[in-house]
Amino acid sequence: MADAASRLTTIVEELLGTPFPLRLRAWDGSEAGPTSGPVLVVRDRRALRRLMWRPGELGLARAWVAGEIEVEGDLYAALDLLSGVLWERDDERSLSVRDPRVRSAARAFVRLAGALPAPRPPAEEVPRRTGALHTKTRDRQAISHHYDVGNPFYELVLGPSMVYSCAYWDESCGLEEAQRAKLDLVCRKLGLTEGERLLDVGCGWGSMAMHAAREYGVQVTGITISREQAAYARKRIAEAGLTDRIEIRVQDYRDVRDGPFDAISSIGMAEHVGSVRYLQYAGQLHSLLAPGGRLLNHQIARRPERDETAYEIDEFIDRYVFPDGELSPLGTTVSMLEQAGFEVRDVESIREHYARTLRRWVANLEDGWDRAVGLTSPGRARVWRLYMAASAVSFERNRIGVNQILAVKTPESGAAGLPLRARTWN
Structure with missing residues (x-):
């Protein structure tokens, strides 16, 4: 598990097709990426399992709310940098579980995080609703x-x-x-x-x-x-x-x-x-x-x-x-x-x-x-x-x-x- 940050950065860059804009620090203390600016800290491997089971924004959100990821430094700068590679990409909608890049990332995540069941969503999450909207x-x-x-x-x-x-x-x-x-x-x-x-x-x-x-x-x-x-x-x-x-x-x-x-x-x-x-x-x-x-x-x-x-x-x-x-x-x-x-x-x-x-x-x-x-x-x-x-x-x-x-x-x-x-x- 040595150098988890480098391995994780490589997975993300292959998935997105672009350099990851933030420095990343992993749970094992290893770091990779730019040497200046905000740092994305992955405190727990459970964050990877959340992304395995729910790639994209919801998986990231669950890891954030659970305290498994954090930003050190300027949060606005980190979000601004992430916007360009995560939320404003022309091919954003193609990043689904059927996408080959996501499947490849999932296999790599399994090797990093272990093939364990999906963690339960944080208590603050609203359960999925059913029935007619806006009654x-x-x-x-x-x-x-x-x-x-x-x-x-x-x-x-x-x-x-x-x-x-x-x-x-x-x-x-x-x-x-x-x-x-x-x-x-x-x-x-x-x-x-x-x-x-x-x-x-x-x-x-x-x-x-x-x-x-x-x-x-x-x-x-x-x-x-x-x-x-x-x-x-x-x-x-x-x-x-x-x-x-x-x-x-x-x-x-x-x-x-x-x-x-x-x-x-x-x-x-x-x-x-x-x-x-x-x-x-x-x-x-x-x-x-x-x-x-x-x-x-x-x-x-x-x-x-x-x-x-x-x-x-x-x-x-x-x-x-x-x-x-x-x-x-x-x-x-x-x-x-x-x-x-x-x-x-x-x-x-x-x-x-x-x-x-x-x-x-x-x-x-x-x-x-x-x-x-x-x-x-x-x-x-x-x-x-x-x-x-x-x-x-x-x-x-x-x-x-x-x-x-x-x-x-x-x-x-x-x-x-x-x-x-x-x-x-x-």
Whole structure:
């Protein structure tokens, strides 16, 4: 077993057809690869068995969550280097168990790791689900997996703002100021005025509802299907003396019946809707708006595939982070909103803002690492560190983006009610 690092590096390079970009340290202490930059540490041979049984992203993710692989040095630099050889290759989809390269690598892995049964997935992994996507019951279970991990954990990661979506930065502000700027941008795009009714879909811990009620004098109905979020939001609202202006409900967007509303905000919620339900989601929000009402849909988007039928859900995200979550191209989302009857009036890409936001959240997690582990588990903390850091790199490399779409339920008269120079947002 001497020099496992060199043997493993050779296997990977033959599999990928390119030099492995990181230095690698194996469980026997041996090292191979570049002498500078971050180091990928394979602490346990079990990581190889995971890759034998599940080649690709899910096998790597399981080894990471289990603590069998680690990165020493700059995690972002390591992910950036790995992106070019693992996730942005033209032949990525050919790396399946039927690929001769994978079979050859598996035989070599067997010699390194031993032909033992597949290790059990880490406890943090969601078991494979069956049945129809995006039923109300299945959506509640998915949301609970991600959001009901304890409000103190989210306080540590997100900071006092408790806003779990992209902030809106300038060069001098901090995270709290950037999140407040985002909430205010949404309110201004919606043109909120005192006394109007706002529906906040996916209200989270109540930050948008509180900002709109306090700063713009609107009556807010916030809905979430996370009971922990709702309880936390109600407590914050009571402490702020805003219970007469804000109602928080544990309610699915499909069950809201008390429109019309003057405006609707949906910030970081539509990623959970799914393609099979998106037209229903858009139609429901359209039906809940008064004529002339505005929707601000803030949503992450992926880049379109050359062949959309070949698109596959990210296995790590699906099993460990957002079960059943889906990203769609921006054009698909705009088309769905238009099919539902909306007039799309403005689209603003704020991709770089999300990369900066995620880096700040990762720093919060790393600064409070021991507490984060105590509040959840070592595996859960590792899931979040990898998910947020990898997402930051994906935004920086333009693999994914985030957009604010302003849409109007334009009345029959055609008067949408927006200013001629709409970007003044008043």
